[in-house]
Amino acid sequence: MTVRSKVAVIGAGAVGTSLAYALLIKRIAGEVALYDVNKAKVEAEVLDLAHGSQFFNPSSIYGGDDLEVVRNANVVVITAGAKQSPGQSRLDLAATNVAILHELMPKLVRLAPDAIYVLVTNPCDVLAYAAVKFSGLPTNRVFSSGTVLDSSRLRWQLAERTGISTDSVHALIIGEHGDSEFPLWSQAKIGPIPLLDWKINGMSPLTSDELDEIAAAVKNAAYRVIEGKGATNYAIGLSGARIVEAVLRDEQAILPVSSVLHDYLGISDVALSVPTVVNAQGASRVLEFEITDGEAAKLKASAATLSESLRTLGLK
Numbered sequence: 001m002t003v004r005s006k007v008a009v010i011g012a013g014a015v016g017t018s019l020a021y022a023l024l025i026k027r028i029a030g031e032v033a034l035y036d037v038n039k040a041k042v043e044a045e046v047l048d049l050a051h052g053s054q055f056f057n058p059s060s061i062y063g064g065d066d067l068e069v070v071r072n073a074n075v076v077v078i079t080a081g082a083k084q085s086p087g088q089s090r091l092d093l094a095a096t097n098v099a100i101l102h103e104l105m106p107k108l109v110r111l112a113p114d115a116i117y118v119l120v121t122n123p124c125d126v127l128a129y130a131a132v133k134f135s136g137l138p139t140n141r142v143f144s145s146g147t148v149l150d151s152s153r154l155r156w157q158l159a160e161r162t163g164i165s166t167d168s169v170h171a172l173i174i175g176e177h178g179d180s181e182f183p184l185w186s187q188a189k190i191g192p193i194p195l196l197d198w199k200i201n202g203m204s205p206l207t208s209d210e211l212d213e214i215a216a217a218v219k220n221a222a223y224r225v226i227e228g229k230g231a232t233n234y235a236i237g238l239s240g241a242r243i244v245e246a247v248l249r250d251e252q253a254i255l256p257v258s259s260v261l262h263d264y265l266g267i268s269d270v271a272l273s274v275p276t277v278v279n280a281q282g283a284s285r286v287l288e289f290e291i292t293d294g295e296a297a298k299l300k301a302s303a304a305t306l307s308e309s310l311r312t313l314g315l316k
């Protein structure tokens, strides 16, 4: 834990509370402040978490429906807003959540002027772009969790198929956190072996049909979980906590977070996920590398989809 590490979590719903729990039990934050407009809910969630404090000492948890709890946070993670209903796309949520952010962001920046801001609320790429606009902060300090969760889902799928630990599977989903996202197969590796050469029991590598199946399973993972239990929370809680950890520990970790890009492979003025160095400055640097023409075209298509949403919402 860093000497002074306060993380404010905005929204005490399924995602916000799982994130708070992960931050506490992994001892990533010294203080976690939980804020929600629903007083009864946030107070109950804080109490429930605090009842476990014996097991995550010396970290502390507090919060309520007074935005003052956010004051001087080092990192603010925004999970507040409406969520995806079964069958609803992430972009359908946009207008409601942009309006909430428009009201919240300036207030948050007044209370925590030096914080790094991480958007988790969906559509998180659109909201990251909007939050930069509403806050006036530099783009490294306001970004979204992007495809960190999707990449973890991909690694799990590949680990299941190959029998290799998720830690030794290196694979990324990039682009929109949503329907136009895609796996960077050309860069994926199992240990030191390119995924496209990987053989199982001496048999041929994963076929292109299998790769398509995996990509589709990752893309539709949220819909499947939401259908069964109404929300996705644990894996996004862990993904958010991982990003916060990289910031607070000034790790220089490479994570596929989503920040506003400036001339990245010809893409500008839109937030989407690409491999990014995450440290105490936030999304400090995006990494350029060789991708195939097909992947570059998919990334441009993803950027075009997001740009179109930004225009529809009047954000650009």
Ligand code: NAD
Pocket (backbone or CB within 6 Å): 010, 011, 012, 013, 014, 015, 016, 035, 036, 037, 038, 041, 079, 080, 081, 082, 083, 084, 093, 097, 100, 104, 119, 120, 121, 122, 123, 124, 145, 146, 149, 177, 231, 232, 233, 236
């Ligand atoms: P939820 O309905 O359980 O919780 C949302 C909370 O936000 C509620 O408690 C509500 O009272 C609160 N809220 C609403 N307006 C607020 C405001 N102005 N200020 C403070 N709090 C406010 O929803 P959830 O399941 O926790 O999901 C939250 C968001 O996270 C959704 O947009 C969802 O789509 C998104 N999400 C993103 C990812 C990702 O990978 N980026 C993954 C899962 C969920």
